[in-house]
Amino acid sequence: MSSAELMETSKIPPLKVDKLSVNRSGRLVLEDVCLTINRGEFVGLVGPNGGGKTTLLLTILGLLKHRKGNIELYGNTRPSSSVLRKLGWVSQHASNIPKNIKLTVRELVQLGTLNTSNMLWPFSSEQNEQVDQAIELAGLKPVENRNISKLSGGQRQRAVIARVLASKAEFILLDEPLVGIDRDSRNALLKFLDNLCHEAQKTILMISHDIAAIQQASHRMVFLEEKIRYDGAADCFPDLADLANLRGIKSVHDSNYSDNTLYQLEDMGEE
Ligand SMILES: Nc1ncnc2c1ncn2[C@@H]1O[C@H](COP(=O)(O)OP(=O)(O)OP(=O)(O)O)[C@@H](O)[C@H]1O
Ligand SMILES: [Mg+2]
Numbered sequence: 001m002s003s004a005e006l007m008e009t010s011k012i013p014p015l016k017v018d019k020l021s022v023n024r025s026g027r028l029v030l031e032d033v034c035l036t037i038n039r040g041e042f043v044g045l046v047g048p049n050g051g052g053k054t055t056l057l058l059t060i061l062g063l064l065k066h067r068k069g070n071i072e073l074y075g076n077t078r079p080s081s082s083v084l085r086k087l088g089w090v091s092q093h094a095s096n097i098p099k100n101i102k103l104t105v106r107e108l109v110q111l112g113t114l115n116t117s118n119m120l121w122p123f124s125s126e127q128n129e130q131v132d133q134a135i136e137l138a139g140l141k142p143v144e145n146r147n148i149s150k151l152s153g154g155q156r157q158r159a160v161i162a163r164v165l166a167s168k169a170e171f172i173l174l175d176e177p178l179v180g181i182d183r184d185s186r187n188a189l190l191k192f193l194d195n196l197c198h199e200a201q202k203t204i205l206m207i208s209h210d211i212a213a214i215q216q217a218s219h220r221m222v223f224l225e226e227k228i229r230y231d232g233a234a235d236c237f238p239d240l241a242d243l244a245n246l247r248g249i250k251s252v253h254d255s256n257y258s259d260n261t262l263y264q265l266e267d268m269g270e271e
Contacts, residue, residue: 012075013038014086014171014203015060020069022052022059029055031227033069037171042197042204044214044234047224053207054092056224057173060205061089073171085115088169092176092207095156099149105159106144109134112166130166137200138162138192154185158192165196172196174206178213186210190217211237 015037022030030052037043045053058064060071062084073079074086097103112134113127123131135144138158143151148159157177164172174193178186194217196202208214215221215234223230223237229246230238238246 010039013072014074015205016070016072017060018070018072020056020059020071021067022055022064023067024055024064029226030059030066033224033228035222035228035231037203037205039203040197040201041220042194042218043206044218044221045205045207045224046209046211046214046221047229051225053224054175057089057175057205057207060173061087085167086170088164088167088172090160090164090172090174090177092179094160095153095177097148097156101148103148104145105140105148105151105162106131106135108148108159109140109162109166112163130168134162134166137165137196139188152185153181154189157181157185157189161192170201171203171205174204176207176209178208178210186213193217
């Protein structure tokens with residue numbers, strides 16, 4: 001590929017979601033979601049429990065079907081396996097590795113380099129190089145031979161992310177990686193993710209309930225509650241009152257407040 005073609009390719013957004021609607025168990029969970037993420041962006045995805053964050057990630061990854069709309073990955077609505085290999089997913093429970101699994105950090109990261117074409121062979125020098133780079137990037141060199149059950153929560157999170165990095169993923173989707181880790185580990189993990197965008201040109205979409213933490217680290221924040229209620233710069237993220245307004249939540253202390261819902265429930269014979 002010529003350098004001009006390479007430049008053009010790098011301008012194609014890793015993700016373009018257009019008017020996406022998704023049903024789960026017959027109920028509309030995502031409605032008309034539009035979201036474009038450009039290369040090198042670190043986007044924080046926040047919202048209430050059940051707001052549809054994990055559903056959006058699973059739909060982007062092709063694990064859930066959508067009812068309406070379009071998803072383009074690196075410009076492809078029907079991504080080939082080589083395009084799909086650019087995606088790395090760290091699930092909500094990825095770092096909950098059972099204690100009885102005896103695996104060192106290096107072995108865990110090595111798993112990231114396996115695909116259907118190289119599973120039966122010993123690790124190639126290229127694979128070993130990918131593993132070395134991922135361990136280095138994640139700052140896990142001093143503990144690479146340690147059993148993963150002996151790592152701190154933050155180190156374990158970095159190890160599962162390093163496994164994704166070893167797969168050469170360019171667009172990393174993380175579901176709640178900050179859960180259960182202490183403040184210092186959380187800060188180190190966010191710094192590490194920020195470096196991945198700035199120094200390794202990765203693109204990150206990360207779900208978190210920790211709005212304050214993600215606001216400090218991400219470039220852009222998206223608030224999702226069935227629909228996108230906010231999409232903009234992290235430092236302009238709405239305060240609590242504006243957020244309540246965007247979500248259609250009324251102040252119960254407002255003198256103009258009328259609780260139609262209560263009357264409706266009474267009409268239905270409920271108390
Ligand atoms: N396996 C499932 N089958 C059917 N419906 C589901 C399933 N998982 C989630 N849902 C529903 O889909 C909606 C969105 O759930 P989702 O898990 O995407 O929310 P979320 O924003 O990730 O929430 P949380 O912050 O709690 O992880 C919820 O109403 C939920 O009940
Ligand atoms: Mg979720």
